[in-house]
Amino acid sequence: MPSQWCPNPRVFPDSGRFCVPLWLSDITCFERRLRVGVYWAIAVRSFRRFSTYRIATASGAFTNTVFGFILCGIYLTLWHERPGLGGYDTADALTFVWLQQGLLMPVGIWGATTTGELGERVRSGEIAVDLYRPTHLLLWWLSVDLGRAMFQLLVRGGAPLLVGALVFDLKFPSTPQAWLGVAAGVFLAILVSFGIRYLVALSGFWITDTRGMEQLALVLSTFFSGMILPLVVFPGAIGAIARATPWAATMQVPIDIWLGRNPGGTGSALLFQLGWIVVLLLGAQLVTSVATRKVVIQGG
Amino acid sequence: MPVIELADVSRAFTVTSRSGLRRTRREVRAVDGMTFSVEPGEVMGYIGPNGAGKSTTIKMLTGILVPSGGSIRVAGVDPSRHRLKLARRIGVVFGQRTTLWWDLPLKDSFAVLQKMYDVPLARHRENLATFVELLDLRDLLDVPVRQLSLGQRMRGDIAAALLHDPEIVYLDEPTIGLDVISKARLREFLAQVNAERRTTIILTTHDLDDIEALCTRVMVIDHGHQIFDGTLDGLKSSQSAPRTLVVDLAASLPAIEVAGATVVKVDGPRQHLTFPTSTSAAPLLAQIAANYPLVDLSVSEPTIESVITQLYNSA
Numbered sequence: 001m002p003s004q005w006c007p008n009p010r011v012f013p014d015s016g017r018f019c020v021p022l023w024l025s026d027i028t029c030f031e032r033r034l035r036v037g038v039y040w041a042i043a044v045r046s047f048r049r050f051s052t053y054r055i056a057t058a059s060g061a062f063t064n065t066v067f068g069f070i071l072c073g074i075y076l077t078l079w080h081e082r083p084g085l086g087g088y089d090t091a092d093a094l095t096f097v098w099l100q101q102g103l104l105m106p107v108g109i110w111g112a113t114t115t116g117e118l119g120e121r122v123r124s125g126e127i128a129v130d131l132y133r134p135t136h137l138l139l140w141w142l143s144v145d146l147g148r149a150m151f152q153l154l155v156r157g158g159a160p161l162l163v164g165a166l167v168f169d170l171k172f173p174s175t176p177q178a179w180l181g182v183a184a185g186v187f188l189a190i191l192v193s194f195g196i197r198y199l200v201a202l203s204g205f206w207i208t209d210t211r212g213m214e215q216l217a218l219v220l221s222t223f224f225s226g227m228i229l230p231l232v233v234f235p236g237a238i239g240a241i242a243r244a245t246p247w248a249a250t251m252q253v254p255i256d257i258w259l260g261r262n263p264g265g266t267g268s269a270l271l272f273q274l275g276w277i278v279v280l281l282l283g284a285q286l287v288t289s290v291a292t293r294k295v296v297i298q299g300g
Numbered sequence: 301m302p303v304i305e306l307a308d309v310s311r312a313f314t315v316t317s318r319s320g321l322r323r324t325r326r327e328v329r330a331v332d333g334m335t336f337s338v339e340p341g342e343v344m345g346y347i348g349p350n351g352a353g354k355s356t357t358i359k360m361l362t363g364i365l366v367p368s369g370g371s372i373r374v375a376g377v378d379p380s381r382h383r384l385k386l387a388r389r390i391g392v393v394f395g396q397r398t399t400l401w402w403d404l405p406l407k408d409s410f411a412v413l414q415k416m417y418d419v420p421l422a423r424h425r426e427n428l429a430t431f432v433e434l435l436d437l438r439d440l441l442d443v444p445v446r447q448l449s450l451g452q453r454m455r456g457d458i459a460a461a462l463l464h465d466p467e468i469v470y471l472d473e474p475t476i477g478l479d480v481i482s483k484a485r486l487r488e489f490l491a492q493v494n495a496e497r498r499t500t501i502i503l504t505t506h507d508l509d510d511i512e513a514l515c516t517r518v519m520v521i522d523h524g525h526q527i528f529d530g531t532l533d534g535l536k537s538s539q540s541a542p543r544t545l546v547v548d549l550a551a552s553l554p555a556i557e558v559a560g561a562t563v564v565k566v567d568g569p570r571q572h573l574t575f576p577t578s579t580s581a582a583p584l585l586a587q588i589a590a591n592y593p594l595v596d597l598s599v600s601e602p603t604i605e606s607v608i609t610q611l612y613n614s615a
Contacts, residue, residue, distance in 0.1 A: 038415040045412055049403045131364045134387040297366050
């Protein structure tokens with residue numbers, strides 16, 4: 001057997017004399033050697049899978065572009081009336097619009113096909129099939145989601161931004177370090193968003209009808225990510241709270257990294273995202289263990 | 301040494317039903333006191349009516365369900381405690397579900413499996429070549445799974461479940477919805493895999509032809525209890541399902557009278573008689589030939605369907 005799986009046989013011998021309870025053994029069960037190869041292979045297949053939906057991709061990118069123009073009209077009016085609103089100048093506001101349209105699908109602000117399918121599998125009980133695989137549920141779906149996000153970032157992210165840049169005078173990062181910060185910020189934004197979507201999908205283990213949960217997640221995500229208005233325009237306590245939520249880390253923060261407008265600089269913005277990732281992914285792993293135990297012990 | 305061992309295994313579920321404001325909890329035993337073992341290389345048919353406890357047993361054997369009582373060992377380990385470890389040594393096929401990547405060519409699914417099960421590349425290529433040959437998959441490797449017919453997809457799923465040389469394969473209705481030719485081809489393939497690789501196969505099915513073609517052993521369960529465990533011939537002779545004798549007479553006659561057999565149907569000059577499996581047909585024929593104008597005749601054995609129906613009813 002090339003890689004070992006816990007419980008470590010020396011610590012938890014199979015004799016039954018020294019065994020930890022099942023629920024604990026599953027939570028403490030990690031691969032000793034993470035097999036990166038399989039998760040990479042999964043992400044690559046997921047990327048390829050999304051690349052087969054050509055017409056959907058093209059029409060989606062077109063829709064993003066149309067909405068970009070509509071929002072530019074609104075934002076131009078708003079920043080004409082209130083110049084310097086939220087510390088943004090007009091170029092910042094317009095760049096915000098096109099980045100927002102470009103990030104909408106890759107980050108999965110309104111949900112994504114992958115985590116949507118996960119929720120469906122939980123509802124139908126088909127999730128049991130996933131437990132037959134010698135892979136971790138969380139890592140499997142994370143790989144699937146990253147493959148999707150990378151494809152959508154390249155195609156759905158790039159196209160609207162290109163059109164926007166041709167029509168308007170947009171801001172772009174100027175140094176290689178700034179581009180690196182943007183790349184890191186977008187990647188972390190996808191992870192934060194995945195953490196939230198994964199938890200919503202797994203709520204189906206406890207709630208029979210998860211539509212209410214999904215609606216709530218949609219509303220929260222739309223507002224707190226900065227989809228309606230950049231979070232910088234909200235004053236006082238509301239603004240402070242909005243900018244501290246995990247949804248802020250999915251869109252407002254990476255856009256601010258692009259614009260170079262983070263109050264504490266790029267480093268603190270990335271740390272803020274990382275903090276939420278740790279919380280969400282630890283929560284996700286805990287929920288996965290408990291949900292698996294629920295299936296295994298209670299029978300679904 | 302048995303590859304699968306169950307000792308007094310049971311599984312209960314709590315069912316909550318609500319009538320008005322009152323909530324009642326009730327315990328349902330899906331599997332009760334199951335004890336059996338399977339030797340490496342056996343092909344066991346696992347049959348029973350819907351809700352008999354078949355999938356509950358399979359889930360416990362694969363470790364995704366913990367038994368409420370008794371003990372299970374599969375390939376030397378406790379399945380629920382070592383689910384991930386065991387997952388590398390077993391293969392599972394659900395006839396009505398697919399584990400293949402729906403929108404991608406079949407070969408992509410196989411490539412992921414090689415990584416997933418850490419199959420050495422040379423071994424993977426060898427296995428793939430064998431299965432492509434035996435299951436006639438050559439022209440399908442580049443076709444997206446969603447474009448495959450049911451029979452083609454099923455062949456893909458079976459190959460996917462066997463690529464990592466599992467010791468045990470669980471097949472849940474693998475031939476459901478397939479045409480006669482696809483079924484025959486699949487059975488032939490499974491028989492060959494079992495013979496050449498000594499793969500233990502556990503087959504749940506409602507298609508009794510699968511059992512006749514493949515299984516060296518049959519287990520029948522109902523209401524969570526084993527009601528039969530043995531060979532197919534043993535199953536047939538365990539029940540006193542009657543044999544049928546069809547005689548063609550020279551003319552249409554009223555129901556004939558034969559000691560030891562009863563007429564169940566008169567159809568012009570043709571009459572259908574039944575007689576117990578335990579009695580010989582020869583004396584009956586002598587009687588009929590002596591007393592009636594016999595033209596032609598045929599004797600048929602009880603069908604496996606009738607045997608099993610009788611078994612369910614008597615349990």
